Amino acid sequence: MPTQIDVRTPSAAYTVEIGAGLLANLSERIAALHATPRAKLFVITSPVIWSQWSDRFLASFGDHQPILLQVLSGEQYKRMSTLESLAEQLAQNGADRDSILIAFGGGVIGDLVGFLAAIYMRGIRYVQVPTTALAQIDSSVGGKTGANLAAGKNLIGAFHHPLAVFADIDTLATLPARELRAGLQEAIKAGIIRDHELFSYMEDNAAAILSGNKDALTRVISESVRMKANVVAEDERENGVRMLLNLGHTLGHAIEAATDYNQLLHGEAIAWGILAATAIAQKRGLLTESQVERIDNVLRAYGPLEPFSADAHVLVALTAKDKKNRSGARSYVLPVGIGDATVVRDVSEAELLETTQNLLAGMNATLAEANA
Amino acid sequence: MPTQIDVRTPSAAYTVEIGAGLLANLSERIAALHATPRAKLFVITSPVIWSQWSDRFLASFGDHQPILLQVLSGEQYKRMSTLESLAEQLAQNGADRDSILIAFGGGVIGDLVGFLAAIYMRGIRYVQVPTTALAQIDSSVGGKTGANLAAGKNLIGAFHHPLAVFADIDTLATLPARELRAGLQEAIKAGIIRDHELFSYMEDNAAAILSGNKDALTRVISESVRMKANVVAEDERENGVRMLLNLGHTLGHAIEAATDYNQLLHGEAIAWGILAATAIAQKRGLLTESQVERIDNVLRAYGPLEPFSADAHVLVALTAKDKKNRSGARSYVLPVGIGDATVVRDVSEAELLETTQNLLAGMNATLAEANA
Numbered sequence: 211m212p213t214q215i216d217v218r219t220p221s222a223a224y225t226v227e228i229g230a231g232l233l234a235n236l237s238e239r240i241a242a243l244h245a246t247p248r249a250k251l252f253v254i255t256s257p258v259i260w261s262q263w264s265d266r267f268l269a270s271f272g273d274h275q276p277i278l279l280q281v282l283s284g285e286q287y288k289r290m291s292t293l294e295s296l297a298e299q300l301a302q303n304g305a306d307r308d309s310i311l312i313a314f315g316g317g318v319i320g321d322l323v324g325f326l327a328a329i330y331m332r333g334i335r336y337v338q339v340p341t342t343a344l345a346q347i348d349s350s351v352g353g354k355t356g357a358n359l360a361a362g363k364n365l366i367g368a369f370h371h372p373l374a375v376f377a378d379i380d381t382l383a384t385l386p387a388r389e390l391r392a393g394l395q396e397a398i399k400a401g402i403i404r405d406h407e408l409f410s411y412m413e414d415n416a417a418a419i420l421s422g423n424k425d426a427l428t429r430v431i432s433e434s435v436r437m438k439a440n441v442v443a444e445d446e447r448e449n450g451v452r453m454l455l456n457l458g459h460t461l462g463h464a465i466e467a468a469t470d471y472n473q474l475l476h477g478e479a480i481a482w483g484i485l486a487a488t489a490i491a492q493k494r495g496l497l498t499e500s501q502v503e504r505i506d507n508v509l510r511a512y513g514p515l516e517p518f519s520a521d522a523h524v525l526v527a528l529t530a531k532d533k534k535n536r537s538g539a540r541s542y543v544l545p546v547g548i549g550d551a552t553v554v555r556d557v558s559e560a561e562l563l564e565t566t567q568n569l570l571a572g573m574n575a576t577l578a579e580a581n582a
Numbered sequence: 583m584p585t586q587i588d589v590r591t592p593s594a595a596y597t598v599e600i601g602a603g604l605l606a607n608l609s610e611r612i613a614a615l616h617a618t619p620r621a622k623l624f625v626i627t628s629p630v631i632w633s634q635w636s637d638r639f640l641a642s643f644g645d646h647q648p649i650l651l652q653v654l655s656g657e658q659y660k661r662m663s664t665l666e667s668l669a670e671q672l673a674q675n676g677a678d679r680d681s682i683l684i685a686f687g688g689g690v691i692g693d694l695v696g697f698l699a700a701i702y703m704r705g706i707r708y709v710q711v712p713t714t715a716l717a718q719i720d721s722s723v724g725g726k727t728g729a730n731l732a733a734g735k736n737l738i739g740a741f742h743h744p745l746a747v748f749a750d751i752d753t754l755a756t757l758p759a760r761e762l763r764a765g766l767q768e769a770i771k772a773g774i775i776r777d778h779e780l781f782s783y784m785e786d787n788a789a790a791i792l793s794g795n796k797d798a799l800t801r802v803i804s805e806s807v808r809m810k811a812n813v814v815a816e817d818e819r820e821n822g823v824r825m826l827l828n829l830g831h832t833l834g835h836a837i838e839a840a841t842d843y844n845q846l847l848h849g850e851a852i853a854w855g856i857l858a859a860t861a862i863a864q865k866r867g868l869l870t871e872s873q874v875e876r877i878d879n880v881l882r883a884y885g886p887l888e889p890f891s892a893d894a895h896v897l898v899a900l901t902a903k904d905k906k907n908r909s910g911a912r913s914y915v916l917p918v919g920i921g922d923a924t925v926v927r928d929v930s931e932a933e934l935l936e937t938t939q940n941l942l943a944g945m946n947a948t949l950a951e952a953n954a
């Protein structure tokens with residue numbers, strides 16, 4: 211039986227199902243969500259995912275086959291030009307307000323399709339069928355959708371919840387090992403912020419989780435989603451506690467932007483960002499040495515933390531564009547324990563610069579050592 | 583004293599002020615709306631409007647001047663590429679979640695800026711300062727924002743209400759006569775749908791209204807907005823009665839698309855669309871001959887109904903993309919009296935084609951007569 215987690219917010223209520231074999235009855239699962247049997251269905255996916263999973267995806271649809279639209283995945287394609295092209299294709303294929311989009315893929319596909327559903331005819335329905343660890347653990351839940359600007363990641367978007375999320379653990383089997391590891395960094399983040407037990411489980415079971423054990427993966431993904439569902443229920447629009455979910459994302463987004471989104475995977479950039487936040491928290495006396503060590507060790511256990519090349523000043527400058535900033539003041543999420551975090555607004559440019567420089571120095575020393 | 587009309591919906595509550603001289607204290611009016619005194623303000627406008635009204639617009643802002651962004655107005659610029667360019671400029675100028683956009687211009691500017699505010703950082707605040715009859719009467723109120731696709735007008739967008747609307751009647755003085763007349767067709771529409779008294783007032787006072795008499799204009803605009811506010815309060819998301827506001831828009835949008843948005847003004851296309859809806863209603867026995875005549879006469883009094891060139895089959899095919907269609911069925915708004923309208927779902931392609939052919943034949947006959 212798959213795990214079911216309910217997400218309840220002021221504007222939406224839906225269920226996230228997590229488990230193996232969900233694709234086998236996807237058609238029935240979707241049909242059970244709505245009362246518009248003649249609604250056109252569109253599946254939007256990437257060529258890579260589709261080549262691996264189309265047979266299993268389509269098997270249950272019988273004579274009500276969804277219309278297929280494909281986009282390239284990768285942050286560089288998460289742009290308004292892609293959205294516009296998809297919207298034109300929806301219109302050409304007769305999509306109307308009753309139509310339902312199915313986002314079948316990783317975080318980029320989920321964010322794009324959710325945003326497309328938010329703006330096509332001012333809002334239509336969609337279903338998330340995430341296929342990556344990142345998307346199953348984090349991005350498919352909570353209604354945040356978006357696209358990138360040249361000026362920064364996810365600077366445009368909308369809050370638009372799916373009708374449901376179906377996370378089929380089986381699809382992780384075809385995920386490259388590096389992507390699985392990077393996605394799991396978001397589960398570590400969930401543990402650090404609010405779930406000490408999840409964090410400990412990930413510390414103790416890294417081998418099983420990383421080898422793709424389905425029970426272990428289902429547990430990690432389910433607990434991450436449960437944590438997120440609770441946070442989103444409390445604060446749908448990110449005016450308070452939801453900001454904690456951005457742990458590691460301020461510097462993480464800056465690293466992604468500075469490296470043109472092509473050196474690191476999202477989860478890898480976030481892991482570096484969590485290390486930076488941890489260092490700031492340690493320096494401020496908010497974390498004990500042993501807590502810092504545990505965070506550091508678990509991030510590296512699910513690594514390796516891939517190196518990248520970027521200038522510390524550029525990274526700090528990029529954080530000035532962070533969406534959490536208000537009226538010019540920088541907001542920063544800091545861990546204050548294992549399972550606890552807080553938002554501060556007084557991280558100075560100098561403090562952030564020093565931390566970033568130390569982070570880069572440590573990375574480069576490790577790199578030199580490895581090459582020696 | 584300006585007229586104040588409250589708009590109350592499940593998701594927003596705001597006031598529309600209509601009258602002369604509002605720009606003189608715009609800064610104070612906007613400051614009264616929010617509690618973020620350090621919020622950056624951005625005014626987004628067109629070069630034409632700005633060249634005429636920048637002095638009066640800026641006079642009240644003192645040392646908290648808004649940052650100016652300019653876009654060309656015209657339906658051909660109401661595209662995602664314009665939105666993306668504006669969003670990049672917002673980011674470059676440090677716009678954050680506290681920032682407030684001011685849409686200063688006609689319907690295109692209002693729709694674009696509202697949509698931009700809806701998606702920038704997943705939603706920031708904005709104020710409407712409409713400068714055209716069309717925008718003051720109709721498009722600045724109700725929270726519908728959007729942009730065009732190649733496949734059709736307003737096919738992408740969002741529901742996002744402004745903090746307030748300030749309609750300064752003075753700005754209509756620099757509006758070309760043709761635009762004033764076209765905008766007033768939307769007030770006629772408001773009268774036909776739900777306000778017999780407004781319709782009669784427009785029948786009886788065409789000369790004063792068209793000559794720019796401020797009291798007469800304030801009355802027509804205020805009554806149109808009041809009607810729309812009531813409808814939007816009842817049905818914010820256009821699941822029911824709000825659909826009536828689309829009287830004339832099914833064929834109207836098709837005419838605009840078929841003529842590449844460059845032959846007719848929006849209100850002119852809508853007037854043709856209302857004539858078509860009236861003809862269908864008459865043929866179905868839903869309107870008396872004298873009602874048809876009154877509608878026809880008042881539309882022409884605020885005309886002339888500019889001719890256009892388009893093929894009837896193309897127009898009918900374009901209506902298949904109308905946003906009101908559900909699961910493939912065409913929805914159509916028909917007048918059923920002066921001050922009353924209804925939505926039907928059984929207008930056949932043949933019925934619409936015949937009506938459109940008659941409309942074009944009548945237009946061409948008038949044109950031939952004028953050229954004889």
